[in-house]
Amino acid sequence: MIGVELVKLVRRPRTWAAIGLLCLLPAVVAVFLATTRISPPPGQGAAFLSAVLQSGSLYPAAALALVLPIFLPVAVAVVAGDAVAGESSQGTLRYLLVRPVRRTALLVAKLVAVVVFVVGAVLAVVSTSYVVGVTLFGAGDPVAVVRALPEVTGDDGGVAGTGSGQQPASGPAGGQVGSSDAASGGAADARPGADTGDTTAVDPEAARERAQSSVSSLSGEALSPTDLAARLLGAMGYVVVSMLGVAAIALFLSTLTASSLGATLGALAALITSQVLVSLDAAASVTPYLPTRYWLAWIDFFRDPIFLRDITAGLWLQAGYVVVLMLAAWANFTTKDVTS
Amino acid sequence: MIETRRLTKRYGSRAAVDDVDLHVAEGARYGFLGPNGSGKTTMVRMLLGLVYATRGEIEVLGRTVPARVSEVLPEIGAMVEGPAAYPHLSGRTNLALLDASGPRRDRDGRRRRDRIEEVLERVGMGAIDRRPVRTYSLGMRQRLGLAGALLNRPRLLILDEPTNGLDPHGIREVRDLLLELNAAGTTVFLSSHLLAEIEALCTDVGVVDRGRLVLEDALDAVRGPTGRLLVRTPDPEAAVRVLGRAVAERDGETLVVDATTGGPPALARHLVEHGVPLDGLAEQRRSLEDVVVALTGPGSDAARTPAGRRSRQGSTPTGELDPMSQGFRR
Numbered sequence: 174m175i176g177v178e179l180v181k182l183v184r185r186p187r188t189w190a191a192i193g194l195l196c197l198l199p200a201v202v203a204v205f206l207a208t209t210r211i212s213p214p215p216g217q218g219a220a221f222l223s224a225v226l227q228s229g230s231l232y233p234a235a236a237l238a239l240v241l242p243i244f245l246p247v248a249v250a251v252v253a254g255d256a257v258a259g260e261s262s263q264g265t266l267r268y269l270l271v272r273p274v275r276r277t278a279l280l281v282a283k284l285v286a287v288v289v290f291v292v293g294a295v296l297a298v299v300s301t302s303y304v305v306g307v308t309l310f311g312a313g314d315p316v317a318v319v320r321a322l323p324e325v326t327g328d329d330g331g332v333a334g335t336g337s338g339q340q341p342a343s344g345p346a347g348g349q350v351g352s353s354d355a356a357s358g359g360a361a362d363a364r365p366g367a368d369t370g371d372t373t374a375v376d377p378e379a380a381r382e383r384a385q386s387s388v389s390s391l392s393g394e395a396l397s398p399t400d401l402a403a404r405l406l407g408a409m410g411y412v413v414v415s416m417l418g419v420a421a422i423a424l425f426l427s428t429l430t431a432s433s434l435g436a437t438l439g440a441l442a443a444l445i446t447s448q449v450l451v452s453l454d455a456a457a458s459v460t461p462y463l464p465t466r467y468w469l470a471w472i473d474f475f476r477d478p479i480f481l482r483d484i485t486a487g488l489w490l491q492a493g494y495v496v497v498l499m500l501a502a503w504a505n506f507t508t509k510d511v512t513s
Numbered sequence: 514m515i516e517t518r519r520l521t522k523r524y525g526s527r528a529a530v531d532d533v534d535l536h537v538a539e540g541a542r543y544g545f546l547g548p549n550g551s552g553k554t555t556m557v558r559m560l561l562g563l564v565y566a567t568r569g570e571i572e573v574l575g576r577t578v579p580a581r582v583s584e585v586l587p588e589i590g591a592m593v594e595g596p597a598a599y600p601h602l603s604g605r606t607n608l609a610l611l612d613a614s615g616p617r618r619d620r621d622g623r624r625r626r627d628r629i630e631e632v633l634e635r636v637g638m639g640a641i642d643r644r645p646v647r648t649y650s651l652g653m654r655q656r657l658g659l660a661g662a663l664l665n666r667p668r669l670l671i672l673d674e675p676t677n678g679l680d681p682h683g684i685r686e687v688r689d690l691l692l693e694l695n696a697a698g699t700t701v702f703l704s705s706h707l708l709a710e711i712e713a714l715c716t717d718v719g720v721v722d723r724g725r726l727v728l729e730d731a732l733d734a735v736r737g738p739t740g741r742l743l744v745r746t747p748d749p750e751a752a753v754r755v756l757g758r759a760v761a762e763r764d765g766e767t768l769v770v771d772a773t774t775g776g777p778p779a780l781a782r783h784l785v786e787h788g789v790p791l792d793g794l795a796e797q798r799r800s801l802e803d804v805v806v807a808l809t810g811p812g813s814d815a816a817r818t819p820a821g822r823r824s825r826q827g828s829t830p831t832g833e834l835d836p837m838s839q840g841f842r843r
Contacts, residue, residue, distance in 0.1 A: 273582070
C-alpha cells in the first residue's frame with residue numbers, strides 16, 4: 174500500500190508544482206541579491222541572508238529560512254490535508270476500502286507518503302539553493318556564521334522575527350549584543366514583563382549567558398565544508414520534523430472532513446494561531462506547547478557550539494504532536510462511517 | 514450469500530435503514546429496488562463495512578460484517594454510488610493502482626497486467642488509450658468502475674446503480690455481462706431505482722421504502738397473473754359489443770378483459786366466432802411497477818408518518834416507471 178501511495182504522490186502534478194515553487198522563491202531572492210549586491214540591512218530579512226554575499230554555500234540555510242515561515246507549511250498542509258479528504262471527496266476512498274485496504278494500513282501509507290514529500294521538498298530546496306548560491310555568490314568561506322544569526326530569544330515567531338543582526342566583523346562586542354537583541358524582536362532585557370511567565374524560554378540570566386557565548390564565538394573559526402554539511406543536515410532534519418507536526422495536524426483534520434481545502438486551511442489556521450500566540454506576551458503560559466514555538470531552533474545548528482536546548486525541546490514537542498494527532502486520526506478514521 | 518437481521522442505521526433521529534431482514538441466496542440475481550433516498554446506498558455501504566450499523570447483524574458469505582469484513586471483501590466486487598477514479602491518470606493506471614492496493618496475494622506483475630487487460634476487455638474497454646480519466650464520459654467511467662469491481666474475480670458482485678450514465682447499447686452490454694457472470698456462478702446484488710433494469714435482469718427482488726424492506730420475493734411470484742386478459746384488436750367497438758360487461762378497461766385498441774372460463778384460447782375462439790379481428794391476446798400480469806406503487810404509495814405513507822412531518826418528496830418512483838410494463842410483454 175505504501176508503494177501505491179508513493180506512486181500516487183509522484184504521479185501527481187501538484188507535488189512537482191509545490192516543490193518547484195518552493196525552490197523558486199529562494200532562487201528569485203538570490204537573483205536579486207546577486208544582481209544588486211545589496212544585502213538586507215541588519216535586523217531585516219531572513220536569517221543568513223546577509224551572510225550569503227560572502228559565502229554562497231550558506232545559501233541553503235538562507236533558503237530554509239525563506240521557505241520555513243509560510244511556503245513550506247502551506248505546501249505540507251496542502252499535501253497532508255488532501256491525503257484522506259481528497260480520496261474521500263473524489264470517491265476513491267470507498268473503492269480502496271472495499272478492495273480491501275485496511276483503514277490503519279491506509280492511514281500509515283498516507284503518513285509515509287507525506288513524510289516522503291516533506292523530506293523531498295526540503296532536500297529539493299536545499300540542493301537547488303546550494304547550486305544557486307554557489308553559482309551566484311561563489312563558494313566563499315562560511316566564516317562568521319554565528320555573526321549572521323539572531324539572538325536566541327526563542328519567542329520570535331514570524332518572518333520579521335527571524336531578522337538577522339549581522340555586524341561588521343570589527344564591531345565591538347557590546348554593540349553586537351545590543352543590536353542583535355533589537356534585531357531579533359526584543360531579547361530578554363528588552364522585555365522583562367514577558368520573562369516572568371516563561372522561565373524556560375526567556376530566562377534573563379540564560380539569555381545574557383547566551384548573548385555572552387554568542388559574542389565569545391564572534392571570533393568564530395571558519396566552518397569546514399564537512400562541518401557546514403553536517404550542520405545543514407541537522408537543520409534539514411529538524412525542519413523536516415517541524416513540518417511533520419504540521420503534517421500531523423493536517424492529516425488529522427483530513428480524516429475529519431471530506432474537504433481537502435477545509436483540512437488544509439484548518440491546519441494553516443492552527444499554525445497562524447500558534448504564531449500569533451507565540452509572539453503574544455499574555456499567552457506566555459502556553460507558548461512552550463505551541464507547535465510553532467521552536468520552529469526557528471534549527472538556526473541553532475549554526476551556532477558555535479551548537480545550541481541544543483531549543484532543538485531538543487522542539488523535537489520532543491513535535492514528536493508529541495505527531496503521536497497524539499496520529500492516534501486521534503487513527504481513532505477517528507477506523508471508527509467512522511465512510512459515506513462519501 | 515447475504516443475510517441481515519434487524520439491520521438498522523440511524524443518523525440522529527432519522528433511520529436511514531430500519532429493521533431490515535435481507536436474504537440473498539447464492540447464485541441469485543437480486544434486485545434491490547427503491548426510490549432515491551430510501552436507504553439503498555446506506556444498506557450497500559453497511560454490507561461492505563464502510564458504514565457501521567446502529568443495530569442488527571450482517572452476514573456476508575457466511576462471515577460476520579463488519580468484524581470479519583476483511584476476509585469477505587477479497588471475494589466481493591463492488592460499485593458504490595457511482596464510479597470514482599483519479600482524474601489525472603489513465604484508466605489503465607487507475608486499475609493498476611487499485612489492483613496493487615489489494616491483498617498481498619497475486620503480487621506477480623505479469624499476472625496483474627493480464628488481469629487488468631482481461632477486465633478491461635470484459636467491460637468493452639480493451640482498446641482504451643492513455644487519456645486521463647478526466648476526459649472520460651460518464652459511461653466510460655461506469656465501465657471502468659465495473660472493471661475495478663471484477664478485478665478479484667468476485668463470488669459476489671454488489672453493484673449500486675451500475676448502468677447509470679450508460680446509453681441503451683451500454684446498458685444491454687452490462688446486462689449481458691452480468692448474466693454471463695451470474696451463469697458462471699457469481700451472485701449479483703444490484704441496487705437500482707430503475708424498475709425496468711431490475712425487471713429485465715433479476716430473479717429476486719427486494720423493495721425498500723424509507724429504510725424499510727416492504728417486499729422481498731422471487732420476481733416471478735411478484736409479477737403473478739392478475740386474472741385478466743389483454744385483448745388488442747383493430748375493431749375495439751365490436752369487441753366491446755361482443756364481450757359486454759367482461760370488458761374492465763379500454764385504452765384505444767387495447768381492452769382489459771376479465772378472464773372467462775377456458776382462458777385465452779376460449780376467449781380467442783369466442784371473439785373470432787363473432788367476427789372480431791384479433792391483433793393479440795395475452796395474460797395480464799401484475800407489473801413490478803404496480804406492486805411497487807402499491808407498496809410505497811400514499812396510503813402506506815400516510816399510515817407510517819402520522820404527523821406528516823416527513824415530506825413525500827421523492828418517495829414514489831413514478832418518474833422512473835417503465836412505460837412498457839403495462840403492455841404486451843414476453
